[in-house]
Amino acid sequence: MALREIVKEGYESLSKISKPVTTFDSRLELLIKDMKDTLTNADGLGLAAPQIGVLRRVIVIVDGETEQLVALVNPEITNASGTQNATEGCLSVPGVWGRTERPAEVTVKAQDSKGEWFEITRTGITAVCLCHEIDHLNGILFREHVIEYVEEKD
Numbered sequence: 001m002a003l004r005e006i007v008k009e010g011y012e013s014l015s016k017i018s019k020p021v022t023t024f025d026s027r028l029e030l031l032i033k034d035m036k037d038t039l040t041n042a043d044g045l046g047l048a049a050p051q052i053g054v055l056r057r058v059i060v061i062v063d064g065e066t067e068q069l070v071a072l073v074n075p076e077i078t079n080a081s082g083t084q085n086a087t088e089g090c091l092s093v094p095g096v097w098g099r100t101e102r103p104a105e106v107t108v109k110a111q112d113s114k115g116e117w118f119e120i121t122r123t124g125i126t127a128v129c130l131c132h133e134i135d136h137l138n139g140i141l142f143r144e145h146v147i148e149y150v151e152e153k154d
């Protein structure tokens with residue numbers, strides 16, 4: 001198990017646009033494995049590669065439907081519908097929580113570690129998480145979506 005350091009707000013990689021993954025090799029497998037270990041260790045719901053200083057379009061989430069960790073490479077939101085209110089935090093912005101408005105349901109197209117395309121449609125917290133992590137790949141922190149800061153997560 002290899003843990004990577006999660007960088008905090010203000011670190012350069014959090015405000016940059018990550019590059020697409022074009023090579024599906026053992027280095028990518030290792031990056032995904034380290035991201036899964038790091039996310040589990042931090043007890044979070046999602047982690048994006050720029051949060052460990054790697055500017056590549058890779059995210060790992062806890063899928064609320066299967067309770068499994070899922071890696072999404074080159075993820076893209078292909079459909080978003082409805083709205084929901086969420087209370088969000090971020091491993092790179094510790095101790096800060098805010099109410100946000102996110103789509104109620106999103107469909108995301110992505111590649112797996114071998115480069116195979118797949119699609120998932122999710123609602124609830126997993127939809128929020130997908131939006132939050134994909135934002136990281138575009139240099140966007142959840143603060144940009146915060147309507148109101150709150151003391152603690154609901």
Ligand SMILES: [Zn+2]
Pocket residue numbers: 089090091092132136142
């Ligand atoms: Zn985050």
